[in-house]
Structure formats: C-alpha cells, structure tokens
Amino acid sequence: MSHTLRSAALLALLLASSGPIAAQEIRFNVVPYRLDNGLKVLALEDHAVPTVSYYTFYRVGSRNERSGRTGISHLFEHMMFNGAKKYGPKEFDLQMESRGGSSNAFTTQDLTAYYESFPSEALDLVVDMEADRMAALRIAPDILNSEREVVKEERRLSLDNDVFGAPYELLLATAYLAHPYQWSVVGWMADLDAITVADCEAYFRTYYAPNNATIVIVGDFKPDKVIETINKAYGAIAAQPAAAPVVNDEPPQRGERRAVLKKAAQLPSVMMAYHVAGTQSNDTLALDLLETILGQGDSSRLVRSLVYDKELATHVSVENEWRVDPSTFIVYAEAKPGVTPQALEAAVSAEIDRLASQEVGDDELRKARNIRTTSLVKSLKTNAGRAEEIGRFETLFGSYQKLFTILKTYEAIGKTDLLKVAAAYLRSDNRTVVSLVPAAEGGQDVAR
Numbered sequence: 221m222s223h224t225l226r227s228a229a230l231l232a233l234l235l236a237s238s239g240p241i242a243a244q245e246i247r248f249n250v251v252p253y254r255l256d257n258g259l260k261v262l263a264l265e266d267h268a269v270p271t272v273s274y275y276t277f278y279r280v281g282s283r284n285e286r287s288g289r290t291g292i293s294h295l296f297e298h299m300m301f302n303g304a305k306k307y308g309p310k311e312f313d314l315q316m317e318s319r320g321g322s323s324n325a326f327t328t329q330d331l332t333a334y335y336e337s338f339p340s341e342a343l344d345l346v347v348d349m350e351a352d353r354m355a356a357l358r359i360a361p362d363i364l365n366s367e368r369e370v371v372k373e374e375r376r377l378s379l380d381n382d383v384f385g386a387p388y389e390l391l392l393a394t395a396y397l398a399h400p401y402q403w404s405v406v407g408w409m410a411d412l413d414a415i416t417v418a419d420c421e422a423y424f425r426t427y428y429a430p431n432n433a434t435i436v437i438v439g440d441f442k443p444d445k446v447i448e449t450i451n452k453a454y455g456a457i458a459a460q461p462a463a464a465p466v467v468n469d470e471p472p473q474r475g476e477r478r479a480v481l482k483k484a485a486q487l488p489s490v491m492m493a494y495h496v497a498g499t500q501s502n503d504t505l506a507l508d509l510l511e512t513i514l515g516q517g518d519s520s521r522l523v524r525s526l527v528y529d530k531e532l533a534t535h536v537s538v539e540n541e542w543r544v545d546p547s548t549f550i551v552y553a554e555a556k557p558g559v560t561p562q563a564l565e566a567a568v569s570a571e572i573d574r575l576a577s578q579e580v581g582d583d584e585l586r587k588a589r590n591i592r593t594t595s596l597v598k599s600l601k602t603n604a605g606r607a608e609e610i611g612r613f614e615t616l617f618g619s620y621q622k623l624f625t626i627l628k629t630y631e632a633i634g635k636t637d638l639l640k641v642a643a644a645y646l647r648s649d650n651r652t653v654v655s656l657v658p659a660a661e662g663g664q665d666v667a668r
Contacts, residue, residue, distance in 0.1 A: 245624055245625065245627070245628060246596075246600065246623055246624050246626070246627065247624055248264050248606065248610075248624075249264065249265070250262050250263065250264050250610065250620060251263045251264070251265070251443040251447075253447045255430065255450070255451055255454060255455055256455065257430040257431060257454070257455065257457055257458060257459040258429075258430055258431025258432075258459045259430035259431065259433055259434075259435065259450075259454050259457075260433070260434040260435070260614075261434075261435045261437070261447060261450055262434065262435070262436045262437070262610055262611075262614065262620055263436075263437050263438075263441070263443040263446055263447060264436075264437070264438040264439075264606060264607075264610065265439075265440075265441060265442065265443055266438060266439055266440065266603065266606075267440050269439075269440065269603075270339060270340045270341075270440045271337060271338065271339055271340060271439050271440060271603060272337070272338060272339075272340050272342075272343050272346075272437065272438070272439035272440055272441060272603065273335065273336070273337045273437070273438050273439055273602075273603035273604040273606075273607040274335065274336045274337075274338075274343075274346050274347075274350070274435070274436075274437050274607070275333055275334070275335040275435070275436040275437070275604075275607045275608060275611050276333065276334045276335070276350055276354075276433055276434075276435050276436075277331055277332075277333045277433065277434045277435075277436065277611040277614070277615050278331065278332045278333070278427060278428060278432055278433050279330075279331060279427075279432050279433070279434075279615060280293055280331065280332055280427035280428075280432065280463075281293050281327055281328050281329045281330045281331050281332060281405065282294070282327070282328075282329045282400060282401075282403060282404070282405045282407070283329050283330055283399075283400045283401060283466050283543075283544070283545065284400070284427065284463065284466060285400055285403070285407070286400075287403075287411075288411055288414060289407075289411055289414065289415060289419060290403045290404075290407035290408050290411040290412075291371065291375075291403075291404075291405075291406055291407015291408065291411055291412045291415070292407070292411075292415055292419060292420070292423055293327050293332055293405070293423075293427075294327040294371060294405050294406055294407065295367060295368060295371050295407070295412065295415060296332070296420065296423060296424070296428075297325045297326070297327045297332055297334075298367040298370060298371060299357070299359065299363055299364065299367050299420065300325065300334065300353055300357060301313065301323075301325075302358060302363045302366075302367070303357075303358045303363075304352040304353040304355070304356045304357050304358055305352060305355070305356035305358075306348070306349075306352040306356075307349050307352050307353075309358070309363075312349055312353070315345060315349060316336060316338060316342075316346075319338060319339060319341075319342040319345070320338065320339050320342075321336055321337060321338025321339065321342055321346075322336065322337055322338070323335065323336040327405055328405060329400075329401055329405060329543055329544075330543060330544045330615065330616060331612075331615045331616070333608070333611060334350070335604065335607070335608070336350075337603065337604050340439060340440035340441060343441055343446065343449070344449060347446075347449050347450055347453045348453055350435075350453075351450075351453035351454045351457070354428060354430065354433070354454065354457055355454075355456075355457045357424055357428070359417060359420050359421055359424060360417070361417055364415070364416075364417055364420060368412055368413070368415065371406065371407075371412060372409060372412055372413075374406060375406045375407070375409060375412070378406065379404060379406060383483070383485045383486075383487075383489065383554075383656065384489075384552070385404075386481060386483055386656075387481050387483075387489065387491045387654045387656045388404075388491060388550075389403075389404045390479055390481050390654050391479075391491050391492075391493050391550075391652055391654045392404065392493070392548070394477050394478075394479045394652045394654065395473075395477065395493040395495065395548060395652040396470055397470065397471060398469045398470050398471065399468065399469070399470040399545060399546075400466065401470075401543065401545065401547075401548075425460055426460060426461075426463050427463060429457075429458075429459055429460035430454055430457045430458075430459055431459040431460065431462070432460070432462075432463065434611060434614055434615065435450065436607045436608075436610045436611040436614070436620075437607065438603040438604075438606045438607040438610070439603040466545065468545045468546070470495075470545075470546065472495075473495055473649070473650050473651075473652075474649065475649050476648050476649055476651055476652070476653065477651075477652040477653070478652070478653050478654075478655075479652070479653075479654045479655075480654070480655050480657055481654060481655070481656050481657065482657045482658075482659035483656060483657075483658070483659055484658070484659060484660065485656055485658040485659075486658065487534065487554055487555050487556070487557065487658065488554075488555040488559070488560065488561045488564070488655065488656055488657055488658060489552065489553060489554040489555060489561070489564075489655075489656040490552070490553050490555075490561050490564050490565045490568060490653065490654070490655055490656075491550065491551070491552045491553075491653070491654045491656070492550070492551040492552075492565075492568070492572075492651050492652065492653050492654075493548040493549070493550055493651060493652045494548065494549040494551075494645050494646050494647070494650055494651045495546060495547075495548060495549075495645070495650050495651075496540065496546065496547050496548060496549045496645045497546055497547070497645075498543050498544055498545045498546045498547050499542050499543065499544060499547075499616045499617050499618075500544075500617075500618070502629075503641050503644070503645070504540070504542065504547075505626065505629050505630060505633065506633050506637050506638055506641040507540040507549055507641060507645070508540050508592060508630070509585070509588045509589065509592065509630065509633060509638060510540070510549075510575060510638060510641065510642055510646070511538045511539060511540040511549070512587075512588040512591050512592060513575070513580055513584055513585075513588050513638075514538045514551070514571065514572070514575070515536055515537055515538025515539075515551070516538070516588075516591055517591065519587075520538075521571050521574075522536045522538065522551070522553070522568065522571055523536050525567065525571055526553060526564070526567055526568065526571075530567060531556060532553075532555065532556060532559050532563060532564055532567050533553045533554060533555060533556060533559070533564060533567075534554050534555070534556050535552075535553070535554045536551075536552065536553045536554075537550075537551075537552045538550065538551050538552075542612075542616050543616070544616060549645065549646065551568060551572065553568050561655040561656070561657065565653065565655070569648070572642075572646050573646075575638070575639075575642040575646060576639070576642040576643040576646055576647070577643075578639075579635040579636070579638070579639050580635055580638055580639075582635075585634075585635060585638070589630050589631060592627075592630050593627055593630065596609070596626065596627070609623055610623060
C-alpha cells in the first residue's frame with residue numbers, strides 16, 4: 221500500500237471510531253534540508269491530488285516586539301504583499317489567482333506564517349515570488365502609511381469595538397507585568413502611529429532572514445527537485461546575525477488580579493487567565509485535556525453546567541494557548557440576560573476548582589483523548605493542514621517530530637496527572653479575572 225493510501229486509511233479508521241480510539245503514531249516521510257544560509261526546508265511528498273501547499277514560517281511575533289513599537293509584526297505581515305524587486309505591488313496575489321491558487325498569512329505571539337495553495341505546475345513561480353520578497357521587499361512610506369491605516373481599522377473592529385477582543389486585551393495587560401505577551405498581536409494604536417520606515421527596515425533585516433525561517437511544502441512534487449529549486453532561488457540571500465533572545469522575566473503571580481471593563485455591550489461576561497507552562501513543558505498536553513474536559517462540546521463540564529443545567533450563560537469557551545514562553549489558560553463565559561458577572565464567575569470557579577480536588581471520570585478522560593485525536597487527524601487530511609501542523613510543531617515545540625508522538629502522549633496522561641496539573645495551575649491566586657459590565661456610551665452601567 222502506498223504512503224498516501226496508508227495515511228488515508230488511518231484517517232478513515234480514526235474518524236469512524238465512536239469508542240475509545242487506540243493511540244496511533246502519526247508518521248509522515250518528511251524530508252528535512254538546510255541551506256548554507258540557514259534556511260530550513262521540510263518537504264512532504266504526496267501525489268494524491270495535483271496541488272501543493274507552501275508555508276513559510278518566520279520565528280517572529282508580538283513577543284519579539286518592544287514597548288513603543290507594538291504591532292509591528294502584524295503590520296509587517298500586511299506589508300509583505302506590496303511588492304519586491306522582481307514582482308511589483310499586488311502582483312503576488314494576481315499571479316496566484318491567475319493560476320488558480322490562493323495566498324494568505326497570519327501572525328501570532330510567537331510566529332508569522334505566509335502560505336499558498338496552488339496547482340503543482342505553479343510551484344516554480346511560487347518559490348521565485350517568495351524568495352523575491354524575502355530577499356528584497358519594497359519598504360516605502362506610502363506602503364507603510366497605507367497598511368498602517370488598514371491595521372488600525374482592524375484594531376478598531378477586533379479589539380476596541382468587540383465585546384470579546386476588548387476584555388481579552390485588558391486581561392493580558394493585567395495578567396502579564398513584564399513579558400511581551402502583555403500586549404495584543406495587533407498592538408496599541410499610538411505604537412502603530414509611531415512605527416517608521418527605519419523601524420521596518422531594521423525589523424526586516426533582523427527577522428526576515430533565511431536563518432530565521434522554515435519552509436514547509438506538502439503535495440505533488442519530488443523532494444530532490446523542489447529542494448534544488450529552493451536552493452537556487454534562496455541560496456544567495458545572506459544570513460543575518462541572530463536576533464536578541466526574548467527575556468522571559470515575568471515574575472510569578474502572588475495573588476488574584478482583577479479588572480472591570482465598562483463598555484457598550486448587550487450582556488455581561490467574565491474572562492479568566494491562569495498562568496500555565498509553555499510548550500517546552502510536558503504539562504502543556506495535560507492542560508489540553510483539561511481544556512477539552514472543561515469547554516469542548518455540549519457535554520463538557522462548563523457548557524453542560526452553565527449553558528444547559530443552570531442556564532447562566534449563553535456561551536462558554538476554554539483555550540490552553542500554545543506559546544513558546546509560559547502561557548495562559550483562558551476561560552470565557554457570556555451571561556444570559558438577568559445574570560450578574562458575580563453569579564457567572566462563581567459558577568465557573570466552582571467547576572474549575574472541582575478539577576483540582578476530584579479526579580475526572582474514566583469516560584471523561586477517554587472522551588477528551590478521542591476529541592483531541594479526532595481534531596488533530598481531521599487537520600491532517602489536506603496538504604495545507606499537514607503543512608501548517610508540521611510548521612507549528614517545528615516553531616512552537618522546537619521539532620516537527622513532536623507531531624508524531626503527541627497522540628501517544630495524550631494516551632499516557634492519566635487521571636492523577638490531570639489532578640496534579642489542575643492543582644498546580646488552576647488556582648485562584650494564579651489567575652486574573654476581567655468582568656465586562658454593559659454600559660451606555662457615556663459610561664453609565666446599563667440596568668439588567
């Protein structure tokens with residue numbers, strides 16, 4: 221059986237299973253290669269369909285910024301689509317669309333990724349275009365000013381005027397005292413206004429160097445041929461001195477922190493952040509299972525208790541945020557009409573406290589493992605999904621090979637492990653709480 225058919229068979233087996241899913245090792249024949257200038261390439265051949273997904277991961281995000289210039293990583297993501305030496309403004313997207321492909325990008329706290337999906341005959345063109353903008357991006361005042369306004373409007377929509385984004389930004393700013401995770405990826409408005417062309421040029425030289433990037437390519441190609449093409453296109457781009465390491469100097473939290481946000485909104489909400497380990501700790505995957513038990517699906521503890529049984533909330537979400545440095549475990553609940561933030565918070569806290577005092581049931585743990593397994597396997601069904609996961613594990617966990625063992629790791633985590641991790645991290649003196657109180661435009665509380 222071919223590698224492609226074996227992968228498809230494994231996916232079908234896992235997705236069809238309704239009982240306990242036996243832990244499987246994910247295994248892809250990734251071909252790693254490193255150019256002389258430090259650029260890393262991870263190539264995965266798959267001829268199931270005549271398409272390719274091409275991801276470029278730069279090891280830079282908002283954690284690499286400094287106060288006064290927050291948001292430059294995300295702003296730079298926008299600037300990367302405005303032309304370089306060989307391909308002019310907006311030509312990148314035009315070339316992709318004319319060949320039936322698509323392109324996009326995203327920025328997080330820890331990385332920036334650019335990705336394309338396209339028919340395999342366009343591969344040489346995509347390599348050439350990506351190498352062109354890594355080597356000689358056009359940085360000019362008109363581009364900076366134009367993209368700055370786009371990003372400022374994005375900030376208004378996603379943070380300033382959003383009933384989830386605004387409290388989330390306040391939550392991070394309150395939870396972190398020293399670490400760059402304290403500001404949002406979009407950055408503060410005044411900092412966006414302050415970014416100069418010189419800032420962008422220095423940022424580009426430092427972080428968009430080949431030795432700070434990894435290309436992940438999955439699909440219809442021969443690895444030897446594509447590596448030869450990439451070497452020819454990128455080989456002359458000079459490596460740069462390594463960026464200064466981010467100083468992880470966040471002090472331990474010694475007591476609960478609180479903030480209240482009065483904002484125009486239909487309903488109150490409560491958001492909590494618990495300080496937790498980063499991706500280099502084994503606790504991260506145990507926290508994944510706790511996230512699933514608490515807030516994934518209608519039968520999860522918080523959804524069942526707050527939304528259905530007690531009818532206190534309209535919506536609940538939980539996220540164990542994967543971060544390179546020590547991270548946060550986020551819990552969010554939006555109140556139903558007539559429910560106070562205090563009542564909502566008390567109900568959320570009771571469920572979280574129970575995790576640290578009582579072992580989860582066998583069925584709950586089995587279901588959580590199954591959900592994590594099914595979610596990951598689904599994400600690996602497409603070229604783009606495999607490329608993104610390989611790149612995320614390489615960047616966040618330090619090696620794409622961690623992807624191959626993650627399901628076994630979930631399976632090895634037991635009830636006692638979850639109890640220990642919950643007791644270590646999900647404590648009231650280790651959390652920050654932000655309550656959103658609906659207010660009129662003038663700032664007065666709205667009666668409910």
